[in-house]
Amino acid sequence: MTRTVDLVIVGAGAAATAAAIDAVRRGMRVLIVIGAGDAGLARRLRRSLRSTGAPEGREAVVVTGAEVACVDGVNGVEAVLVRDVRTGRLTGFNATSFLDYRARAREPG
Numbered sequence: 001m002t003r004t005v006d007l008v009i010v011g012a013g014a015a016a017t018a019a020a021i022d023a024v025r026r027g028m029r030v031l032i033v034i035g036a037g038d039a040g041l042a043r044r045l046r047r048s049l050r051s052t053g054a055p056e057g058r059e060a061v062v063v064t065g066a067e068v069a070c071v072d073g074v075n076g077v078e079a080v081l082v083r084d085v086r087t088g089r090l091t092g093f094n095a096t097s098f099l100d101y102r103a104r105a106r107e108p109g
Helices: 014-025 039-050
Strands: 002-004 007-010 030-034 060-064 066-072 079-084 090-094 097-100
Touching: 007 014, 007 066, 014 030, 014 039, 014 060, 030 039, 030 066, 030 079, 039 060
Parallel strands: 002 090, 007 030, 007 097, 030 060
Antiparallel strands: 066 079, 079 090
8 A cells, every 4th residue: 555645743742743733734745653562552642632723625544554675766765664563564654744753762971
């Protein structure tokens, strides 16, 4: 399965949610990838996205229990592969932008 989106966002924190809402309000098709975690977080994110007043025909898709396996392109983002953590199934997305809001461990020093 291959789909086309304007923006892929990884993570579900406050910054990721704000970026997704802004993109949907601007009429972009957005894919949000959330790793295995709090199901309530995904529900709250979906609820926030529904309340954006997005233009008709635009959408935001939230994929849970998944991870980004690969981001590739020439002179920019062109394709993103998302892996289902449980099954290992890969899904390809044509994309033009990619934002990563996953929490990173701080390095000592």
